[in-house]
Amino acid sequence: xxxxxxxxxxxxxxxxxVIVTLSFLFMRLAPGGPFDQERALDPxxxxxxxARYGLDQSLGRQLWLYAEGLSRGDLGPSFKYxxxxxxxxxxxxxxxxxxxxxxxxxxxLAMGIPLGVLGALRHNSWIDHGAMGLAxxxxxxxxxxxxxxxxxxxxxxxxWLPVGGFGGFSQLILPSITLGAIRAAYIxxxxxxxxxxxxxxxxxxxxxxxxxxxRLVVAKHCLRLALLPVLSYLGPAVAxxxxxxxxxxxxxxxPGLGSFFVNSALNRDYTLAMGTVLLYSALLIALNLLVxxxxxxLDPRMELR
Amino acid sequence: MESALAAPGVPxxxxxxxxxxASYMISRFVIPCSLLALALSTWSCAxxxxxxxxxxxxxxxxxxxxxxxxxxxxxxxxxSLFEGLCFRHPQTLxxxxxxxxRWEKSDDGLVYTFHLREASWSDGVAFSSEDFRWxxxxxxxxxxxxxxxxxxxxxxxxxxxxxxENTDPSxxxxxxxxxxxxxxxLENPVAxxxxxxxxxxxxxxxxxxxxxxxxxxxxxxNIVGNGAFVLESWQINRRLRLxxxxxxxxxxxxxxxxxxxLPGDYINGNFNxxxxxxxxxxxxxxxxxxxxxxxxxxxDFHVAPYLNTYFYRFNxxxxxxxxxxxxxxxxxxxxxxxxxxxxxRGGQQPATSLVPPGIxxxxxxxxxxFQPELARALLAEAGYPRGRGFPVxxxxxxxSDSHKQVAEVLQQQWKDVLGVQIGLENQEWKVFMxxxxxxxxxxxxxxxxxxxxxxxxxxDLWTSSNANNRTxxxxxxxxxxxxxxxxxxxxxRRMELLRRCESIITxxxxxxxxxxxxxxxxxxxxxxxxGLEPNxxxxxxxxxxxxxxxx
Numbered sequence: 101x102x103x104x105x106x107x108x109x110x111x112x113x114x115x116x117x118v119i120v121t122l123s124f125l126f127m128r129l130a131p132g133g134p135f136d137q138e139r140a141l142d143p144x145x146x147x148x149x150x151a152r153y154g155l156d157q158s159l160g161r162q163l164w165l166y167a168e169g170l171s172r173g174d175l176g177p178s179f180k181y182x183x184x185x186x187x188x189x190x191x192x193x194x195x196x197x198x199x200x201x202x203x204x205x206x207x208x209l210a211m212g213i214p215l216g217v218l219g220a221l222r223h224n225s226w227i228d229h230g231a232m233g234l235a236x237x238x239x240x241x242x243x244x245x246x247x248x249x250x251x252x253x254x255x256x257x258x259x260w261l262p263v264g265g266f267g268g269f270s271q272l273i274l275p276s277i278t279l280g281a282i283r284a285a286y287i288x289x290x291x292x293x294x295x296x297x298x299x300x301x302x303x304x305x306x307x308x309x310x311x312x313x314x315r316l317v318v319a320k321h322c323l324r325l326a327l328l329p330v331l332s333y334l335g336p337a338v339a340x341x342x343x344x345x346x347x348x349x350x351x352x353x354x355p356g357l358g359s360f361f362v363n364s365a366l367n368r369d370y371t372l373a374m375g376t377v378l379l380y381s382a383l384l385i386a387l388n389l390l391v392x393x394x395x396x397x398l399d400p401r402m403e404l405r
Numbered sequence: 406m407e408s409a410l411a412a413p414g415v416p417x418x419x420x421x422x423x424x425x426x427a428s429y430m431i432s433r434f435v436i437p438c439s440l441l442a443l444a445l446s447t448w449s450c451a452x453x454x455x456x457x458x459x460x461x462x463x464x465x466x467x468x469x470x471x472x473x474x475x476x477x478x479x480x481x482x483x484x485s486l487f488e489g490l491c492f493r494h495p496q497t498l499x500x501x502x503x504x505x506x507r508w509e510k511s512d513d514g515l516v517y518t519f520h521l522r523e524a525s526w527s528d529g530v531a532f533s534s535e536d537f538r539w540x541x542x543x544x545x546x547x548x549x550x551x552x553x554x555x556x557x558x559x560x561x562x563x564x565x566x567x568x569x570e571n572t573d574p575s576x577x578x579x580x581x582x583x584x585x586x587x588x589x590x591l592e593n594p595v596a597x598x599x600x601x602x603x604x605x606x607x608x609x610x611x612x613x614x615x616x617x618x619x620x621x622x623x624x625x626x627n628i629v630g631n632g633a634f635v636l637e638s639w640q641i642n643r644r645l646r647l648x649x650x651x652x653x654x655x656x657x658x659x660x661x662x663x664x665x666x667l668p669g670d671y672i673n674g675n676f677n678x679x680x681x682x683x684x685x686x687x688x689x690x691x692x693x694x695x696x697x698x699x700x701x702x703x704x705d706f707h708v709a710p711y712l713n714t715y716f717y718r719f720n721x722x723x724x725x726x727x728x729x730x731x732x733x734x735x736x737x738x739x740x741x742x743x744x745x746x747x748x749x750r751g752g753q754q755p756a757t758s759l760v761p762p763g764i765x766x767x768x769x770x771x772x773x774x775f776q777p778e779l780a781r782a783l784l785a786e787a788g789y790p791r792g793r794g795f796p797v798x799x800x801x802x803x804x805s806d807s808h809k810q811v812a813e814v815l816q817q818q819w820k821d822v823l824g825v826q827i828g829l830e831n832q833e834w835k836v837f838m839x840x841x842x843x844x845x846x847x848x849x850x851x852x853x854x855x856x857x858x859x860x861x862x863x864x865d866l867w868t869s870s871n872a873n874n875r876t877x878x879x880x881x882x883x884x885x886x887x888x889x890x891x892x893x894x895x896x897x898r899r900m901e902l903l904r905r906c907e908s909i910i911t912x913x914x915x916x917x918x919x920x921x922x923x924x925x926x927x928x929x930x931x932x933x934x935x936g937l938e939p940n941x942x943x944x945x946x947x948x949x950x951x952x953x954x955x956x
């Protein structure tokens with residue numbers, strides 16, 4: 101296990117280096133720079149600003165300086181938001197995305213797994229059809245439709261919840277549902293398929309034959325295997341959910357990471373764009389590693405190598 | 406239910422669901438997830454949740470440092486935190502005494518002597534004329550990279566200092582005979598100099614704070630100001646909170662104690678926040694175009710003129726647009742009324758000139774507008790009768806639905822009236838900026854908001870050396886006229902010269918095609934709030950806002 105972890109962690113270093121280099125180059129290849137704006141800058145002013153951010157250096161040198169900063173944990177200053185460092189911006193936006201992401205994930209799991217398991221246990225009954233119909237709806241309704249519909253219902257018609265923003269638990273509810281709905285739907289379908297598959301297996305018949313109560317058969321023996329497909333889906337899903345969704349953030353005026361992720365690229369805010377890409381990559385790698393570890397825990401037949 | 410046991414040897418039947426299967430899930434997933442969410446949200450919500458007296462919509466500022474701000478969102482905050490020699494009257498925009506309680510102008514208009522009032526910074530340190538001298542010198546220092554440094558070019562020696570030709574700050578026409586007197590010498594008289602003094606770049610900044618904290622000086626824990634408000638907290642993209650500055654010289658008249666500026670770049674979301682009472686004031690960033698007709702009926706919907714023109718630039722170096730007759734033909738073939746009535750719909754006015762109406766003492770040069778016969782005649786004269794032989798050119802705009810709709814209408818009008826085919830091309834914002842700067846376009850969308858209340862703000866753009874020109878138009882005669890207008894003391898004569906400039910740009914050379922004048926579209930409850938009446942530059946003066954019935 102330790103050897104496995106060490107090997108996996110070591111292998112992420114070159115991977116991250118490649119990601120940094122490529123995203124650095126792609127950012128610079130895009131036409132326009134952080135200081136191109138409607139109101140053109142005087143050449144003196146432009147030169148002075150570019151010098152301050154090191155943009156007057158050669159590309160190779162800039163990459164080197166960036167990598168050097170990175171090794172000290174310094175993500176550099178934001179080019180667009182004067183006076184803010186990328187670390188401060190991520191430090192403020194990430195917890196926001198995390199809290200909504202975790203809520204959304206909780207909602208997705210709490211909705212998806214029971215619905216899927218229920219569907220599988222009651223295969224082809226009205227419960228199964230109802231659950232899968234609901235899941236299909238979740239997949240089909242895009243979040244930019246679901247969000248405003250929820251606002252219309254819960255904010256303007258019923259006046260139960262605030263319209264958006266960030267600051268209290270009640271403000272998290274609608275965005276979490278909007279963000280989690282499609283994941284809940286996928287999880288429901290995956291866990292149903294997984295459960296159906298497991299229920300056909302010999303060890304289940306054996307367990308039942310031994311006279312185990314059905315709840316133990318399902319909860320102890322079937323569920324952990326039935327959830328393996330869900331688990332492999334969760335790795336990337338969690339990463340994307342945690343980094344935030346620009347659409348959901350916009351609809352509910354949430355100061356999360358998702359809008360920085362998109363806008364930094366549009367603004368050519370080089371450092372902020374690199375910082376968010378790096379964070380997303382690191383999260384993705386870490387979560388995939390976690391998934392592999394969980395796999396070995398859930399399915400004793402698997403071995404970490 | 407624990408009954409459904411399969412008998413040995415009997416094929417397993419699907420058992421009914423077990424309620425404890427669900428409780429297993431709840432205990433393993435749902436509860437930990439919810440707890441974590443709760444913990445995270447409480448952690449990140451460790452904010453004082455005092456309700457603000459007034460909340461307004463304001464895009465996330467790129468900076469609140471007066472020397473570095475460009476753009477309205479940062480400007481609104483900077484002017485609440487820092488006060489210049491004068492400030493603009495919230496409605497008329499005329500300069501009124503700010504840090505300077507009075508001033509004298511020499512007869513030749515070259516020397517301004519400002520007498521400062523007794524005041525202090527928000528940390529209690531006494532304010533002195535030296536603060537102005539240092540701040541203005543900083544603005545001009547090339548190291549600062551101030552985007553509005555050229556606003557001080559009228560000051561003696563300022564241009565040379567800013568361009569690095571002279572590094573001695575004492576060569577600047579700025580002096581402080583004593584702690585409460587600030588003297589400014591100009592290169593030539595500038596009719597709108599006091600207007601400039603009211604604009605945020607010329608507001609003073611606290612030297613010791615800048616020197617102590619560098620770029621982080623604008624953070625709430627560091628910042629010190631001399632304006633009506635202080636910065637209490639600032640979470641990026643979330644909320645910027647201002648609190649009344651008890652040390653402000655006119656604090657007794659400031660009615661709001663706590664003010665929140667909430668950012669938001671999604672119009673519908675911003676509108677929802679207004680409708681549910683989260684924000685008290687929104688501008689065009691919160692007014693959805695699709696329902697503007699219905700909103701116009703409401704009492705809280707306010708439309709007012711705006712010093713802001715939507716136009717197209719012609720690249721005068723690209724044939725056939727190098728022929729003024731072609732440009733004029735394209736201009737006269739456009740009916741902006743159709744655009745305002747069917748596309749923009751928010752009360753925008755068809756542009757009849759480049760300089761929007763409303764600037765005191767100036768009458769814009771009216772253009773002929775939509776004249777299809779004249780347009781066809783001009784095009785024929787240029788060698789393209791009924792559009793025959795007209796080369797394929799394209800119209801470039803930055804990606805946006807509204808720009809696209811305007812472009813499509815113009816494309817159709819040009820086709821109908823002139824028989825010319827003009828292609829449409831859209832580019833992402835930064836790509837678009839590069840294309841227009843390099844003049845890699847035929848016709849390109851543009852817009853300009855006046856910085857100060859003088860036609861010059863719309864006219865000096867087209868001088869040869871101005872980086873905002875971007876049309877390829879370069880005329881020494883025009884440059885000379887702009888320079889002459891800057892020197893003239895007599896107001897009426899000056900306006901005459903500027904009118905002449907405007908007629909060159911539009912009537913004669915037609916290097917731009919004005920389409921419409923924007924309007925300010927704000928929503929606020931006028932029965933509840935006073936001091937919010939819209940003005941020509943859509944500024945918002947927090948210190949003069951009051952709740953009706955309380956004063």
